[in-house]
Amino acid sequence: MLRRLTLTAVASLAALSAAVPTATAVSPLVPLPPLPFLQGDWPTARDTGTRLTVTVSESGNPTADGAFELECDPAGGSHPSAQRACDLLDEAAASGDNPFVATDRNAMCTQQMGGPATARVQGTWRGENVDARFSRANGCEISRWNSLVPVLPTAR
Known part of the structure; x- marks a missing residue:
């Protein structure tokens, strides 16, 4: 009885392994149509905006020390020179430079x-x-x- 079960299992396994490659070769993959609930104005995987947190300490200028938010397009946030900062970042992007690359x-x-001034810039550009971390x-x-x-x- 055990021998008959073993032979049946081996024969079934052999038949299945021969049939699987044939089945996949005959039926090509068919792409699924777009699902309706995934259509519409969904956020893209990559946001192209700029949102940075700039944290500065020991710059020698007490009004410049602290954490500031910088947003571009349009310029805003708590950064004291948001428009000028965004313009500089736009110029760097236009010339292909990444101002946040380490030395x-x-x-x-x-x-x-x-x-002794130090700074850290975090977020998305x-x-x-x-x-990125900065020092002098x-x-x-x-x-x-x-x-x-x-x-x-400007550090003093």
Whole structure:
């Protein structure tokens, strides 16, 4: 009895494995029509807007220290120079530059101190996630900071 069950199982398995490739070769995949509940004005997967939180400390300017919201298109938020900051970011995008890229680790930077100011920029810029840190620890970082003024404040 056990032998008969084993032979039946093996024969069934052999028949199924021979039939599956034939079945998939005969029936091509057919795309599904769009579902009605997924149509309409849904948000896209990538938002192209700019929404940043700029947090600055020890800039030497007490009114510039703190956390500020920056939104572009249209310019707004609590950032003190929102329109000028958005214009700078638009110029960077038009020229293909990403002002939030960190300094290359192999860069040769002058060893000068530009002060204790630090900043962090988080959010989205043109739909891309941003989490960048800035300081004035050497010549490269000072230049990087200065190229992002007025998004970052002028440090003293």
